Amino acid sequence: MAHTFQVTFDAHEPRKLGRFWADLLGYQEQPPPAGFATWDEALTAFGVPEDEHDSAYAIVDPAGVGPRIFLQQVPEGKSAKNRVHLDVNVAAQVQYDQRRAKVAEVAERAVELGATRVREVDEPKGYAMVMLDPEGNEFCLQ
Known part of the structure; x- marks a missing residue:
């Protein structure tokens, strides 16, 4: 049995980098949970401080074929060649x-x-x- 997977990027600005990849790949922002119009609205309702709203971001293939791409904020910048690309x-x-x-x-x-x-x-x-x-x-x- 094959397993599904997501691709995860460490990022300084997850939302900005996620939008780059969404545009390049033809992906879209992962929709917010049911009952919320935006992720900011959902995160605020979940008690996430506003200055942490850009700590993670996800994009998805609208056709549901490609893997989910998750971007997570990290404090350090990229320092070496990618081992995977x-x-x-x-x-x-x-x-x-x-x-x-x-x-x-x-x-x-x-x-x-x-x-x-x-x-x-x-x-x-x-x-x-x-x-x-x-x-x-x-x-x-x-």
Whole structure:
């Protein structure tokens, strides 16, 4: 039996970083609990101090297929290379000869959202653009 999983990011600003990933992936903010219009309303009702409302954030695939992404606030910044990173398959459904253009298009959009290009990887096994999200976490567009 397979197990489900979520991907967890340590973040300085979980909500801001979560919105970056939601926009890039086509995800949405996880809806607040039933009976609440917003997470801020729910957190206030649960007694969470307002200055702690950005201590965690979650985004979900609206189709329910991809994993939940949870972002948790930590005091320290990123200090080393990621041991695990996301490969975002933006060109999987595109003709092989058009994949570079599709990756470049999405990379430009990611930069507009706050990402940074690091380098291109062009190998016999495939093409990818290595990027950094707004908090310096590495990911690839392929």
